[in-house]
Amino acid sequence: MITRALLTIAAVVALTYATRSFVPRGAMITGSGAALAFGFLLIVAVQAAHLCDALKMPRLTGYIVVGIVFGPEVLGIVSAKMLPDLALIKGTAVGLIAFLAGCELNLRALRPRLGAIGTAAALTMLGASLLLFALFYALTYIVPVTRDFTTIERLVVALISANVLAAYSPAVVVGILSETKASGPLSEMALSIVVLADLVIVITYALSSTLGHSVFPSENATSGLALLMPHIFGSIVAGLVAGGVLALYVSRVGTRSGIVTFALLFIAAEAGAALHLNPLLVGLTAGLLLENVTAIGGAQLTHAAEGVAMPTFAIFFAVVGAEVQMQAFLHTAPFALAAAFVRGLGIYAGARCAGRIVGLQSIFTRRVTLSLLPQAGVAIALAALLLADFPPWGPVIGTIVLGTIIVNQLIGPVLFRNAIIASGEAFAGHPSGGESDGDSMEG
Amino acid sequence: METSQVARVVVALTVAVALAVLGAHPRVLRWERRFGLTVLATSGFPFLLLGLLFRELGVLTADLLADLRPLFEFGLGWIGFTIGTNLDLRRFDRLPPSLAPVIALASLLPILFVAIACASTLAWLGVMPGKGLVRDGLIFMACAAVSAPANLELLLRRWKSSMQLVLEVTRIDQLAALALLGFLAIMFRPDRTVTLWHLPRSGWFLMTLGLGALLGIVLYLLVRNVEDRTEELALLMGGVALASGMAGYLALAVAVVCALAGAVMINFPIRRGERIVRTLREVERPIYFLFLFIVGAAWRPDEWQGWLLAIVFAVSRAYGKIVAVRTARIFDKELPEWKPFAVSLLPESTIAIVVLFSATALDGASSAPVRWAVNAVIVGSILTEIAVQWFQRRERRFAGEESLA
Numbered sequence: 001m002i003t004r005a006l007l008t009i010a011a012v013v014a015l016t017y018a019t020r021s022f023v024p025r026g027a028m029i030t031g032s033g034a035a036l037a038f039g040f041l042l043i044v045a046v047q048a049a050h051l052c053d054a055l056k057m058p059r060l061t062g063y064i065v066v067g068i069v070f071g072p073e074v075l076g077i078v079s080a081k082m083l084p085d086l087a088l089i090k091g092t093a094v095g096l097i098a099f100l101a102g103c104e105l106n107l108r109a110l111r112p113r114l115g116a117i118g119t120a121a122a123l124t125m126l127g128a129s130l131l132l133f134a135l136f137y138a139l140t141y142i143v144p145v146t147r148d149f150t151t152i153e154r155l156v157v158a159l160i161s162a163n164v165l166a167a168y169s170p171a172v173v174v175g176i177l178s179e180t181k182a183s184g185p186l187s188e189m190a191l192s193i194v195v196l197a198d199l200v201i202v203i204t205y206a207l208s209s210t211l212g213h214s215v216f217p218s219e220n221a222t223s224g225l226a227l228l229m230p231h232i233f234g235s236i237v238a239g240l241v242a243g244g245v246l247a248l249y250v251s252r253v254g255t256r257s258g259i260v261t262f263a264l265l266f267i268a269a270e271a272g273a274a275l276h277l278n279p280l281l282v283g284l285t286a287g288l289l290l291e292n293v294t295a296i297g298g299a300q301l302t303h304a305a306e307g308v309a310m311p312t313f314a315i316f317f318a319v320v321g322a323e324v325q326m327q328a329f330l331h332t333a334p335f336a337l338a339a340a341f342v343r344g345l346g347i348y349a350g351a352r353c354a355g356r357i358v359g360l361q362s363i364f365t366r367r368v369t370l371s372l373l374p375q376a377g378v379a380i381a382l383a384a385l386l387l388a389d390f391p392p393w394g395p396v397i398g399t400i401v402l403g404t405i406i407v408n409q410l411i412g413p414v415l416f417r418n419a420i421i422a423s424g425e426a427f428a429g430h431p432s433g434g435e436s437d438g439d440s441m442e443g
Numbered sequence: 444m445e446t447s448q449v450a451r452v453v454v455a456l457t458v459a460v461a462l463a464v465l466g467a468h469p470r471v472l473r474w475e476r477r478f479g480l481t482v483l484a485t486s487g488f489p490f491l492l493l494g495l496l497f498r499e500l501g502v503l504t505a506d507l508l509a510d511l512r513p514l515f516e517f518g519l520g521w522i523g524f525t526i527g528t529n530l531d532l533r534r535f536d537r538l539p540p541s542l543a544p545v546i547a548l549a550s551l552l553p554i555l556f557v558a559i560a561c562a563s564t565l566a567w568l569g570v571m572p573g574k575g576l577v578r579d580g581l582i583f584m585a586c587a588a589v590s591a592p593a594n595l596e597l598l599l600r601r602w603k604s605s606m607q608l609v610l611e612v613t614r615i616d617q618l619a620a621l622a623l624l625g626f627l628a629i630m631f632r633p634d635r636t637v638t639l640w641h642l643p644r645s646g647w648f649l650m651t652l653g654l655g656a657l658l659g660i661v662l663y664l665l666v667r668n669v670e671d672r673t674e675e676l677a678l679l680m681g682g683v684a685l686a687s688g689m690a691g692y693l694a695l696a697v698a699v700v701c702a703l704a705g706a707v708m709i710n711f712p713i714r715r716g717e718r719i720v721r722t723l724r725e726v727e728r729p730i731y732f733l734f735l736f737i738v739g740a741a742w743r744p745d746e747w748q749g750w751l752l753a754i755v756f757a758v759s760r761a762y763g764k765i766v767a768v769r770t771a772r773i774f775d776k777e778l779p780e781w782k783p784f785a786v787s788l789l790p791e792s793t794i795a796i797v798v799l800f801s802a803t804a805l806d807g808a809s810s811a812p813v814r815w816a817v818n819a820v821i822v823g824s825i826l827t828e829i830a831v832q833w834f835q836r837r838e839r840r841f842a843g844e845e846s847l848a
Contacts, residue, residue, distance in 0.1 A: 011661060012685065019689045022640050034513035035520070036688025042681030043665065046674060085513055259726070267457055311677040 002054050005047040016040045016077055034085030037078045045314035058417040060175045063314050067321020078322050086319050091269030093316035095283035097171045101195050102287020103298025117192045120354040125166050125197050127350025131342045132162035145396045156215045163208045164382040164401050167201045168194040172374035175313050176417050184425035190371030198378050205382050235278040239285025247294040257304035320376055329403040336403025347372045370419040374412025375405045490732050494739020518730040520687025522797050523698030525723040527705020529614045545771040550616040553763030557587035560759035568748050570812045578631050579812040582802045585623035586820045587760045588616045589792035609787050617794050621699050628696035651695050655703020658686040663711045698797050731793045734800050741817050749818025757823035764788050786834045791824035
């Protein structure tokens with residue numbers, strides 16, 4: 001299998017490289033370039049998934065590595081000019097991932113555990129934020145561009161950076177759960193925490209960036225409270241409409257539900273880019289509505305969307321990998337590694353506290369910590385805002401933040417997958433079941 | 444983009460997607476089959492009107508169409524690939540050799556008749572050689588070639604053995620249309636001055652064939668041993684996107700390269716060929732509808748030249764089919780009577796939309812004659828459909844009288 005996958009990758013790379021030689025380096029052909037990049041990334045990502053299976057690694061890591069290796073910063077088969085054309089697929093993917101997460105969250109079933117989930121989400125975010133805040137505050141004395149800042153300015157820089165890095169990754173959690181077909185208390189809790197935390201992060205980032213703009217006034221501000229209302233409430237309304245349309249469609253027509261779901265989320269992504277709607281919120285609201293309000297239930301649509309989910313995940317994470325700025329990362333690697341370590345420590349401390357308060361087993365707490373380490377979509381989007389909105393320090397601090405996200409997106413999925421497999425929740429419905437050292441939630 | 448414009452685009456896309464999905468609903472399919480209607484004249488027609496309407500409302504802007512270009516290219520590739528998988532040579536080998544001249548006549552004569560009639564009309568309208576006459580003539584010829592079988596149970600009920608023949612003819616004429624489309628793309632390459640490859644036209648011809656064959660082999664190697672359906676779908680999507688992306692990148696006819704790839708793949712000993720073809724067809728109809736939507740945006744029904752060409756196109760095409768069928772009966776006496784046989788081959792296939800859509804991407808395609816061609820093929824198809832429906836109703840009446848007797 002490994003030989004076949006490697007040969008396929010070699011053949012597809014050779015074909016694409018030959019085609020790319022038609023126009024000079026740097027030139028781009030509209031449309032075709034995106035289709036070429038899409039096909040190339042999808043085929044190579046599927047082969048990388050086979051390699052990861054053989055190496056007992058998460059497929060998501062394989063997709064990300066494919067993006068990094070063949071992206072603009074390393075081999076350049078997928079050029080920087082091709083990536084913006086794939087943004088629409090990325091937006092749709094974020095919506096689909098959130099939709100699948102929403103479809104998995106049955107609030108009625110979760111009600112007994114809502115206290116534990118809320119406490120764990122709050123304390124892990126708080127733990128990570130506090131330690132990251134302290135680290136970035138210290139960094140402002142080292143980084144040349146912030147060395148002369150006043151205390152207030154340093155505090156704001158640390159606050160915004162900590163806020164971005166406190167984000168989790170529903171995309172990675174949904175991706176790993178889907179890949180391992182996991183279900184059980186850990187899967188449920190991990191999914192609930194990351195979804196809840198990302199909703200909080202979107203709101204707190206709007207608040208902290210508003211504070212940032214009051215301390216560092218800028219003409220090109222693209223975020224803040226003024227955008228918060230339409231951003232959040234508009235997305236929720238759009239999600240309710242999408243969920244309603246899907247419910248109507250499934251109850252009246254019923255065929256090709258997966259394609260219809262994808263098409264609706266595609267439209268939401270196309271419109272969302274211009275209307276400042278958050279595809280994550282749109283998808284999540286639609287999924288929650290279907291699972292918790294309508295008689296249809298999310299499981300039916302999750303099953304129908306399976307066919308489109310796998311290619312979507314592959315493309316999404318490959319594009320995330322291709323967008324990684326390796327050169328910038330290498331310059332800031334020590335800071336990024338330190339921030340990733342501090343973040344992990346903060347999450348672990350928060351999870352331990354939450355475990356004590358709500359009475360969770362310590363092994364369960366450790367595994368929950370591992371589920372919160374990965375970062376991807378939301379964190380990258382917020383880091384991009386940080387880079388753009390706060391010149392001249394934004395690009396420098398933002399690069400460290402992005403470097404931290406790279407570390408987390410490479411290491412996080414591996415650790416989370418191992419935790420899921422160790423918990424015995426992987427392939428729970430599979431006849432062979434999963435290996436487990438057996439644990440339950442309660443201590 | 445302004446918020447009002449975004450809202451209009453969202454509404455347009457939502458309506459188009461909703462109609463595409465509903466148009467692909469089994470109930471609509473059953474309804475079409477029952478009345479012997481083609482997609483173009485029934486569920487597809489609202490999309491043409493919708494495209495026309497949304498252009499007038501300023502929804503389908505050049506920017507939006509450019510944004511969606513990767514999607515269209517993928518759609519063209521998907522349809523081309525699906526057509527290619529129809530060309531299973533093992534099935535053709537089972538046909539009696541005596542049918543070869545029948546198939547060749549039924550496919551080629553309408554092309555010839557349309558070429559002569561439409562080229563003469565275009566020349567009369569002032570489109571001269573060197574100013575797009577050859578290009579526009581080829582567009583008409585490719586659209587004339589393809590046909591969708593009408594209600595065969597009704598028309599050929601006395602010649603049941605000929606139904607397969609009609610189906611094979613409609614498959615072969617798709618080939619003829621794609622060959623013409625490939626020729627068009629080679630002859631009228633877009634003017635891209637900043638390229639590193641400088642090949643003669645014969646080089647591009649070989650490139651089309653070679654790339655299609657090579658991608659077919661790659662796709663076969665990718666999907667031949669895949670057990671998981673989701674992975675199969677991902678690889679099919681990836682393979683078609685890669686093929687359409689490569690063809691589009693090199694400015695070759697996307698549908699043609701993908702059709703070649705599909706034909707090569709399906710002719711290898713592939714284990715789950717039928718499942719793959721089924722998967723491809725599931726998505727085919729909604730893609731057609733979206734193309735009709737876009738072609739509708741290029742439709743200019745207010746130009747009289749388009750209406751004139753529509754009549755010329757419909758009449759010459761019908762005449763070509765009739766002459767082909769009557770000539771074929773000279774070779775094979777067991778063929779059905781010429782009237783029902785010709786009518787069963789008359790309706791325009793949706794492949795014509797692929798041809799039109801591809802033609803609009805050619806060099807100089809925004810010119811008036813291409814717009815007339817779009818109008819001529821759309822209106823001509825509807826005129827043909829009306830004639831076919833009239834004939835079918837008459838047959839149904841006779842059938843009713845027969846059963847009463």
